[in-house]
Amino acid sequence: MKLIRILAICALLAGTARLGVAEQNRTWTGSLVDASCYLTDNMQAGNDHMGMKNCGAECLKMGRPAGLVTADKKLFVLMASSPDLAPYVGQTIRVTGKIRNGSILVDKLEVKRGADWVAVKLSAMM
Numbered sequence: 001m002k003l004i005r006i007l008a009i010c011a012l013l014a015g016t017a018r019l020g021v022a023e024q025n026r027t028w029t030g031s032l033v034d035a036s037c038y039l040t041d042n043m044q045a046g047n048d049h050m051g052m053k054n055c056g057a058e059c060l061k062m063g064r065p066a067g068l069v070t071a072d073k074k075l076f077v078l079m080a081s082s083p084d085l086a087p088y089v090g091q092t093i094r095v096t097g098k099i100r101n102g103s104i105l106v107d108k109l110e111v112k113r114g115a116d117w118v119a120v121k122l123s124a125m126m
Helices: 002-020 035-040 055-061 082-088
Strands: 026-034 066-069 075-079 092-100 103-113 116-119
Touching: 026 035, 026 055, 026 075, 035 055, 035 066, 035 075, 055 082, 075 092
Parallel strands: 075 103
Antiparallel strands: 026 066, 026 092, 066 075, 092 103, 103 116
């Protein structure tokens, strides 16, 4: 019984400590993909796949989720307006935001243009 009380107090203190620490934004770099097609066949990282030209862009225009694939092949679903990202499928992107349940809540998204990074205008999500 005493052990249960001690564990409950430790859990409560740990939860309280986490509430006091604001989560910092992080930045990830990788390739923008149509998450649905990528999960079907992770060799399909470009825009032209599944036997269709611009398949990735067309899927994102329909609202399917966008994803970021890092250099070490980790996939993160991007919580951002997919139609806004459709023109950039298959390109190198840099995303700044917070991670929640394996997805990135996007605060800022940039596309690599030569040596520069260009910000992508994102619609507000409701």
